[in-house]
Amino acid sequence: MSAxxxxxxxxxxxxxxxAIAAGAKxxxxxxxxxxxxxxxxxxxxxxxxGGDFVQAESEVAAANMLLGASACGIRALTSxxxxxxxxxxxxxxxxxxxxxxxxxxxxxxxxxxxxxxxPSQGDYFQAVKGGGHGDYKLLVLAPGTVQEAYDLTIKAxxxxxxxxxxxxxxxxxxxxxxxxxxxxxVPENRDPNEGQDWGLGGAQGRAPxxxxxxxxxxxxxxEQNLKLQAKYQAMRVEADQEMFLTEDAExxxxxxxxxxxxxxxxxxxxxxxGKKVGLLRPITLFPFPSDTLLSLAKQGKRFLTIEHNxxxxxxxxxxxxxxxxxxxFHAQLPGNLPTPDDFEEPILKALxx
Amino acid sequence: xxxxxxxxxxxxxGCLLCTEVCPAGIIQxxxxxxxKGYKVAEVTPENMAKCKGCxxxxxxxxxxxxxxxxxxxxxxx
Amino acid sequence: MTQEIRVTNYPEVLTxxxxxxxxxxxxxxAHRLVAEAITDLGLVDKTILVGSxxxxxxxxxxxxxxxxxxxHGRAPAVATGIKRARPDKIVFTYQGDGDLAxxxxxxxxxxxxxxxxxxxxxxxxxxxxxxxxxxxxTTLVGQKTTTCPGxxxxxxxxxxxxxxxxxxxxxxxxxxxRVAVNNIKNIKxxxxxxxxxxxxxxxxxxxxxxxxxATCPTNWRMTPLEANKRIETEMIPxxxxxxxxxxxxxxxx
Numbered sequence: 001m002s003a004x005x006x007x008x009x010x011x012x013x014x015x016x017x018x019a020i021a022a023g024a025k026x027x028x029x030x031x032x033x034x035x036x037x038x039x040x041x042x043x044x045x046x047x048x049x050g051g052d053f054v055q056a057e058s059e060v061a062a063a064n065m066l067l068g069a070s071a072c073g074i075r076a077l078t079s080x081x082x083x084x085x086x087x088x089x090x091x092x093x094x095x096x097x098x099x100x101x102x103x104x105x106x107x108x109x110x111x112x113x114x115x116x117x118x119p120s121q122g123d124y125f126q127a128v129k130g131g132g133h134g135d136y137k138l139l140v141l142a143p144g145t146v147q148e149a150y151d152l153t154i155k156a157x158x159x160x161x162x163x164x165x166x167x168x169x170x171x172x173x174x175x176x177x178x179x180x181x182x183x184x185x186v187p188e189n190r191d192p193n194e195g196q197d198w199g200l201g202g203a204q205g206r207a208p209x210x211x212x213x214x215x216x217x218x219x220x221x222x223e224q225n226l227k228l229q230a231k232y233q234a235m236r237v238e239a240d241q242e243m244f245l246t247e248d249a250e251x252x253x254x255x256x257x258x259x260x261x262x263x264x265x266x267x268x269x270x271x272x273x274g275k276k277v278g279l280l281r282p283i284t285l286f287p288f289p290s291d292t293l294l295s296l297a298k299q300g301k302r303f304l305t306i307e308h309n310x311x312x313x314x315x316x317x318x319x320x321x322x323x324x325x326x327x328x329f330h331a332q333l334p335g336n337l338p339t340p341d342d343f344e345e346p347i348l349k350a351l352x353x
Numbered sequence: 354x355x356x357x358x359x360x361x362x363x364x365x366x367g368c369l370l371c372t373e374v375c376p377a378g379i380i381q382x383x384x385x386x387x388x389k390g391y392k393v394a395e396v397t398p399e400n401m402a403k404c405k406g407c408x409x410x411x412x413x414x415x416x417x418x419x420x421x422x423x424x425x426x427x428x429x430x
Numbered sequence: 431m432t433q434e435i436r437v438t439n440y441p442e443v444l445t446x447x448x449x450x451x452x453x454x455x456x457x458x459x460a461h462r463l464v465a466e467a468i469t470d471l472g473l474v475d476k477t478i479l480v481g482s483x484x485x486x487x488x489x490x491x492x493x494x495x496x497x498x499x500x501x502h503g504r505a506p507a508v509a510t511g512i513k514r515a516r517p518d519k520i521v522f523t524y525q526g527d528g529d530l531a532x533x534x535x536x537x538x539x540x541x542x543x544x545x546x547x548x549x550x551x552x553x554x555x556x557x558x559x560x561x562x563x564x565x566x567x568t569t570l571v572g573q574k575t576t577t578c579p580g581x582x583x584x585x586x587x588x589x590x591x592x593x594x595x596x597x598x599x600x601x602x603x604x605x606x607x608r609v610a611v612n613n614i615k616n617i618k619x620x621x622x623x624x625x626x627x628x629x630x631x632x633x634x635x636x637x638x639x640x641x642x643x644a645t646c647p648t649n650w651r652m653t654p655l656e657a658n659k660r661i662e663t664e665m666i667p668x669x670x671x672x673x674x675x676x677x678x679x680x681x682x683x
Contacts, residue, residue, distance in 0.1 A: 025515065026511065026514050026515055028511065052514040052515075054510065054514060054544075056507065056510075056540070057536050057537065057539075057540035058536060060504070060507075060536075061504070061507040061510075061536065061537055061540065062507075064500065064501060064504035064507035064508050064511065064537070065507050065508065065510050065511035065514070066511060067498075067500070067501075067504075067508055067511060068480070068498065068500075068507070068508035068509060068510065068511025068512040068513075068515070069511035069512065069514060069515035070511075071498050071508075071511075071512065072511075072512055072515040072516050074515045074516075076511070076515065090501050091501060091504070094499075094500075094501055098498075098499070200478050200496040200497075200498060200512065200516075201476075201478070201496060201516055201519060202475050202476035202477060202478060202495075202496055202516075202519050202520075203474075203475065203494070203495060203496050204475035204476065205475075208490075208494050208495050208496050208497065209496050209497075210490055210496075210497050210498075211497070211498040211499070212490070212497075212498070212499040213499060214487065214499055356437070363448070364448055366452075366453035366454070367453055368453040368454035368647075368654035368655075369454075369653075369654060369655055370454060370654060370655070370658060372655075373613075373655060373658065374613065374614050391453065406437055408437045408438055409614045411437075411438045412614055412617050412618075413459065413611070413613075413614065413617060414458070414459075415449075415451065415454065415455055415456060415457065415458025415459050416448070416449060416451075416458055417440050417444065417458070417462065419438065420436065420438050421436070421437040421438045422434050422435065422436055422437060423434070423435055423437055424432050424433070424434045424435075425432065425433050425434075425435055426431065426432055
């Protein structure tokens with residue numbers, strides 16, 4: 001029987017399916033709302049796919065298992081939600097410092113602290129500015145639909161191995177819990193020797209390999225940091241965004257993830273009323289689509305950033321366009337579920353200036 | 354069967370654990386400092402004849418600073 | 431006709447370099463027992479070392495193996511990830527008492543309880559050595575350290591933890607023994623225990639664990655010989671030597 005042409009699944013399940021399609025062989029997780037569908041699905045699906053599954057004793061342990069498995073050059077992932085992702089930060093910093101790949105999924109919820117179990121985008125800073133210690137960056141991908149959650153999870157693994165860097169898939173409770181049709185696909189032409197030229201596996205017939213991030217010798221840590229920064233610069237080519245009706249727009253709304261997708265509906269409605277508004281939806285939060293934003297700013301367009309937090313991505317929007325423009329900001333307060341109508345007034349207000 | 358020990362004086366840290374375990378009691382602290390400033394252990398040439406070749410000293414040495422040798426008869430002529 | 435033979439044959443996997451360990455520190459002995467075990471069992475080529483945070487953070491400089499640094503306390507989780515990714519490899523962690531029994535308590539207990547087919551060598555010297563001699567979960571009552579300068583007190587700090595007994599109580603554990611390396615008799619037993627631990631891993635019997643009572647002359651403010659004596663006079667009475675779990679011994683009964 002051939003694979004289904006279309007399945008109707010939650011975002012959480014789409015992410016898990018995408019990981020398996022991408023060839024992930026290990027999943028390490030822990031229960032936390034609103035992403036429990038991921039470990040639950042993986043506990044059987046990963047085994048059926050010939051991989052392995054561990055419900056770890058904590059998110060800390062799961063992230064460290066990811067460090068270990070990734071150090072062997074195999075595709076592995078962990079998932080959690082905001083407070084659990086806070087726990088993973090040390091291990092993530094190690095992964096970045098040791099230059100091992102690996103995917104961390106954050107189905108974010110309201111914060112700070114225990115917050116709530118609903119959606120929010122309050123982890124932007126944690127994801128993009130480095131929730132862990134030291135000068136490092138994660139590639140961060142932010143899906144806006146369930147199909148995109150599937151697609152970007154596959155992309156996350158490719159990028160992780162391309163750059164030998166951890167990658168985060170940043171979703172939220174809306175994307176995680178809603179059901180949409182997904183066309184599943186399996187990437188072709190994967191390199192069978194991926195990760196084997198540097199991964200740990202026992203030093204048979206070769207010199208031993210060391211996966212480490214400790215550099216105590218004179219000048220060694222400086223050198224390592226320069227190397228990492230060069231890598232993060234090289235990552236800039238991966239910047240990606242969706243541009244919707246931006247060409248003749250007077251006002252560009254900048255929004256990511258589930259909010260980007262909701263804003264798209266608002267923009268469509270306002271366009272029906274003749275308002276010249278458009279949407280720029282960053283898909284990669286790091287690297288940020290700064291160049292695209294700047295070129296729009298240079299065309300004289302104005303900006304409104306809308307996020308499900310108290311103001312995080314807006315700082316990067318302002319940074320990108322600072323030489324020529326500024327961005328207004330509208331907070332969708334954490335704890336409130338937005339609808340397209342909620343954004344009509346703030347967009348019109350920003351359009352009128 | 355004569356035996357002897359060789360101390361790698363550059364590796365010895367002068368911990369003297371070897372002096373505790375030698376059944377012949379022939380290891381002692383010398384008066385020599387190595388380059389790292391450790392007062393190394395030794396077996397004097399006179400005492401070497403009493404070495405049993407048990408290698409207990411090497412077993413406890415945390416720095417692998419001791420090598421032990423035994424002289425064996427090569428078989429019937 | 432006579433011929434001189436070398437009695438001491440250090441395994442090749444033990445690198446030939448001076449160590450940073452203090453005079454009289456027992457780490458060197460423990461490293462050598464691991465090197466001998468994996469050499470004698472023919473495991474060197476497929477062994478992966480998971481280091482930890484403590485004086486032994488540089489163990490990868492002394493054992494010529496594929497290796498990874500893990501965050502403080504997390505080595506058993508990192509090792510779990512490695513073993514699940516590469517089940518055909520031999521994976522072991524090497525940890526001190528702060529790393530394993532304090533911050534890493536959850537990781538070691540769950541790794542052991544899951545019965546991960548890995549080996550943990552636990553070097554217990556009753557202090558945090560690398561950071562300058564602070565109190566550890568295994569510090570003895572009355573023992574003075576930099577964070578219990580008046581001596582560990584039961585009412586304030588609780589009692590020292592006996593890890594081997596706890597690990598032995600967990601279902602996934604195949605082998606748990608406590609050894610010491612303060613004299614030749616104990617070193618010989620320790621060598622056997624370490625070898626057994628790795629052998630049990632090759633047989634996929636579950637988690638194997640060896641606690642090695644060790645000295646820290648510098649932070650105990652003792653000479654190496656005095657510190658060595660303390661193993662016998664103070665540590666062994668509280669941390670008894672012996673086998674606390676042996677999956678195969680049980681079957682033979």
